Amino acid sequence: MASDKIIRVILAKVGLDSHERGVRVIASALREAGMEVVYLGCHQIAEGIVRTVMEEDADVVGLSCHGGEHFSVGEIARLMKESNLDDVLLLVGGIFPREDIPELKEMGVDEVFMGSLPGPVVKYIKQNVRTK
16 A cells, blocks of 8 residues: 555445354454454445445445355446446455356456455455555
């Protein structure tokens, strides 16, 4: 990151999944690393997530997926592109088939974290956040 600007992160759970432990651990780690985190909670929809990204002037969107809803990320990526949010990192974490990762990246996901400890997520964000 080129400046001392505080990194703003939006975290959310998409779809009907309500397994929050992982995303809460990541939220805590990001806060401890000096980032500002807004956790939207479970059962979020694409439009609401993207609206919050714009309202909060976020640098990163992190989505947690566990119940097979990981392809709903494509709608979020599409809405982000339409809203000119190309400078916002789109990250996905959770549990789903590894063979789906290339398709997620093709949809516009910058990075996928599966079963990661928080350290690699923090490091990736700090090294790849795009300055505005």
